[in-house]
Amino acid sequence: MPTSPHRALYTVDQVRALEHGALDALAVSNHELMLRAAHAALDTLRRHWPQAARIAIHCGPGNNGGDGFLLGVLARQAGLQVDVVALTESSRGEAAQARAAWRAAGGSVRRWTGAEPLPAVDVHVDAMYGIGFSRAPGAAESALIDAINASATPVLALDLPSGLLADSGDCPGAVIRADVTVTFIAHKRGMHTGRAVDQVGVLELATLGVPESVYAPLRPDALLLAAETLPPRARHANKGDNGHVLVIGGDHGMAGAARLAGEAALRAGAGLVSVATRAEHVSALNAARPELMAHAVGGPQALEPMLERASVLALGPGLGKAAWGHALWLTALDAGKPTVLDADGLNLLAREPRVFSTPTVLTPHPGEAARLLGVAVDDIERDRFSAARELARRHGAVVVLKGAGSLIADPDGRLDVCPWGNPGMASGGMGDLLTGVVAAMLAQGCQPWDAACLAVGLHARAGDLAARQGERGLLASDLLDPLRALGNSLPDGAFLYA
Ligand SMILES: NC(=O)C1=CN([C@@H]2O[C@H](COP(=O)(O)OP(=O)(O)OC[C@H]3O[C@@H](n4cnc5c(N)ncnc54)[C@H](O)[C@@H]3O)[C@@H](O)[C@H]2O)[C@@H](O)CC1
Ligand SMILES: [K+]
Known part of the structure; x- marks a missing residue:
């Protein structure tokens, strides 16, 4: 057509x-x-x-x-x-x-x-x-x-x-x-x-x-993104059918990022979500959101069995770039599972570039994209199309270049532009949320391109719905309920704020 x-x-x-x-x-x-x-x-x-x-x-x-x-x-x-x-x-x-x-x-x-x-x-x-x-x-x-x-x-x-x-x-x-x-x-x-x-x-x-x-x-x-959602679930679905997302992150003092990514993955339909994080965060995470399975991970050894159980990895929210985060990053990438890389997951990639052979989605904001390409942020913003395409080509991954009018680029040159979203979304935690949604789409069986397109669209439209109460002061967690409504194709506004 x-x-x-x-x-x-x-x-x-x-x-x-x-x-x-x-x-x-x-x-x-x-x-x-x-x-x-x-x-x-x-x-x-x-x-x-x-x-x-x-x-x-x-x-x-x-x-x-x-x-x-x-x-x-x-x-x-x-x-x-x-x-x-x-x-x-x-x-x-x-x-x-x-x-x-x-x-x-x-x-x-x-x-x-x-x-x-x-x-x-x-x-x-x-x-x-x-x-x-x-x-x-x-x-x-x-x-x-x-x-x-x-x-x-x-x-x-x-x-x-x-x-x-x-x-x-x-x-x-x-x-x-x-x-x-x-x-x-x-x-x-x-x-x-x-x-x-x-x-x-x-x-x-x-x-x-x-x-x-x-x-x-x-x-x-390029194309403007279409408003699409996942097909309805089969009545006989069980949690195993919808994948198991493992969020890896939350170094000292950075539990919030991992929690938001995990919750977003749950609200976007992942069957199971585990979080591999610092021991000090485990009880708080479990208390705040019992559906998240938080585990203390001191290093790669403790991560291995979790990697085996997971079907998709969300690598980077609050991960840090120090020895702990770096060791987990290396081990996680060796697992060969479909992966979303964000935040420090991308900053580590800028330090140690690689081309991915497993399905991978990178979700840089312009600052992270600049570090990955070794240029200034202004250079990225001057031509976002070229930057997104170059990153996708270089890393063999689908790339979401965030910011007003987020771009989704495939290594094959395809590019979609998101027409939704608002400046209220320029606040802490929004990126962590997107990471979780992309991971949830991969966990439910989407290929990286479709997962990225669906997730970017759902995330931005959820942001627009949540911003009906005002752009200023919008919190990342305000998007969780609208995200759920949109992911189930409920009519706009058919949700209650938590
Ligand atoms: N070609 C067509 O069939 C149609 C064209 N249309 C109109 O034509 C426009 C394109 O016309 P043009 O190709 O003449 O281009 P523009 O009208 O955009 O004009 C650019 C002209 O100004 C000069 N220029 C460019 N940057 C300058 C700057 N910073 N300072 C000083 N001068 C500068 C260029 O040398 C060029 O002659 C379209 O944007 C649209 O508005 C419409 O009438 C629809 C049909
Ligand atoms: K004009």
């Missing part, structure tokens, strides 16, 4: 190929396609701001600016008062024709010089740069972007917020912070992850009437 354009994410080269395909398939001119974009933009504007009477359209030199000029023509015809501000004296190619159409319709153009006040309007429309944006904006553009962002007026971005690189989501300088973005023909992958998520606002896709047959031959670079 062809992928819906609403889930498909493309690179800029792919979007350009789709545009060419669209011109052929629709048998229209570039100008006509641009006019369709302008109609879609006006439609979005009117739906979101039905009361708007006066708008300012800020046009760049290329076709994104062209979209803006034609929107000006249509908006005026619709009775709006339109101010057009242009970054340049003239426009290129198709955009020059659009600019001429705006002039012919009686519109005037004000050149932006960098200092004058913005017109007082109901909505600012950002038509400065689209997929042709390739370098940090200069001083004049930056001043305009800053002035628009600083105004209290809502912003509609055409195709993408100006200042954002469509392929990576990187923002090399000033960048528009849009309230709404209407993107044309296809989703550009960079708008869905990392810092970009904050700039885009509400994102709408306008396919401009491009038929399915144009998209079908092109395999998208």
Whole structure:
């Protein structure tokens, strides 16, 4: 079945190929396609701001600016008062024709010089740069972007917020912070992850009437995760059918991480969950959550029999990087069981890199990813797609690169982007929870790719449900009940807080 354009994410080269395909398939001119974009933009504007009477359209030199000029023509015809501000004296190619159409319709153009006040309007429309944006904006553009962002007026971005690189989501300088973005023909992958998520606002896709047959031959670079859950359990299931997760971690003073991973594994449906941890944590863990089987492990010898009984390992929550953790890490990896590596499990991997031959999922946040690749955190965030794919390739493992718009990458190049989650989830213990959920999916028989996709989706959607009571102050353990509800395909909200 062809992928819906609403889930498909493309690179800029792919979007350009789709545009060419669209011109052929629709048998229209570039100008006509641009006019369709302008109609879609006006439609979005009117739906979101039905009361708007006066708008300012800020046009760049290329076709994104062209979209803006034609929107000006249509908006005026619709009775709006339109101010057009242009970054340049003239426009290129198709955009020059659009600019001429705006002039012919009686519109005037004000050149932006960098200092004058913005017109007082109901909505600012950002038509400065689209997929042709390739370098940090200069001083004049930056001043305009800053002035628009600083105004209290809502912003509609055409195709993408100006200042954002469509392929990576990187923002090399000033960048528009849009309230709404209407993107044309296809989703550009960079708008869905990392810092970009904050700039885009509400994102709408306008396919401009491009038929399915144009998209079908092109395999998208990435996909948005679909909301999926596990199939219902057989009535005759027993706990052995749902796997046995062994959480290995909880060095001195770090029992919480292991407990959260273990509880999450239970709530996500693992049949049995054991925790191998420091002796001092055992009674507290058993008292807090009797379903967790906590065992004191002084070193590798005590771990061996636990490894034998386990079907999946969650290696790293609170493990530490000292001798105890390191010895357990080496022994656990030698067991050859499906494994999720997180936290210090990943930091140890950065010290002693290896390629995995057993099913493995790595769940780094950008800091851990930077250590694994030997680069700075900024380098990871500048191109999260490349970082996730490189880690997956290097380690022969499925990689979840966490952060807004988490990415899931397979060594074969496949990549999914998570559209859920919220900033309330940027708090302690959320990663431990994800580790437990991935482990539970592996324990219930999923392959690493499916386990990672299911777990990331469930974890983020549980976070969104739990955040209905507020993002600030959200605790990792608040996600446990919604996680259970979602894992059983109960309707959103069909859970009680503990
Ligand atoms: N090609 C098509 O079929 C369609 C294109 N459309 C629009 O066209 C856009 C792409 O148009 P373009 O390829 O002209 O690219 P843009 O309009 O994004 O413009 C980039 C132009 O500005 C220059 N530029 C890039 N970064 C700059 C910077 N930092 N400072 C100064 N100048 C910079 C580039 O050299 C280029 O000429 C899309 O994003 C979309 O909005 C839509 O009209 C839909 C149809
Ligand atoms: K734009």
